[in-house]
Amino acid sequence: MPISQSPYLPRIIGGFGVMAVGLGINALFNPRGAIALFQFPHPGARANTIEETPEGHLVESVMMLEGARTVAMGTALVATSYFGSRKALTVMVWTSTLVAVTDGFISRRQIGGGEWSHWMFVPVGAVIGGLLSGFAD
Template sequence: MSFLGLSSRSPFALNAGAAAGVFQVTLGLIGVFRPQVMLQDIWGFKTSTKPGQDQLVIESLMQLYGMRNVALGLMILAVRTFADSRTLAWVLMSDMLVAIGDGFIQKKATGGGEWKHWSFVPVGVGMGMLLLGYFD
């Protein structure tokens, strides 16, 4: 069987992939509806308390980030529902590029906190390998 031909038949693996999608949708909704919570508590940014144009731009960008996560999470759930485990595996593993990028951006902007994002990389790759059938 070729490298790309492996596939898991485990319902646990498929449901774990769906859980990753639900997690991303949840983070995205926090970003959309509670941008200050996402900025301060999750990303660790210190934001200004006085309202102004800069604050509006920052909150708007956080809401864009939230919508990105909602879209990625819904994509994962759609792949879980309508495709096979190989497709879900590669979607989850490619989604780890987002976590890597977010980690570098947070490190640059706040001086730390990159492991809040990078800690998901081995989990995503592991779930991808599980879905590809490497642990069957």
């Protein structure tokens, strides 16, 4: 059996999808924690507290949008890994990998670092995407 047809690949991808859903839920319901997780400074941060500012509300709202995107992407990965075709799953893995690359560049542009918090998923996505694409068959 070619490795691209392995029954374990969809399960691994489903696990990453569940992790993405968890990160997205965190960003939706705890945007300040998600901002800190991605090493972004909160605009209202002062000494040991966070003041309520319009900028802070905007950043928290954008983080909640990112959370919704991540929940949708994770749910799509889980659903495609269990109910979809291999070709659709391959496209989802490559697309998710490109999202991680883009998020890393945005992090570097915005805060001058933190890109590896996103890019650490790129080699995994490239390997799994390559295996699903049949590069190792």
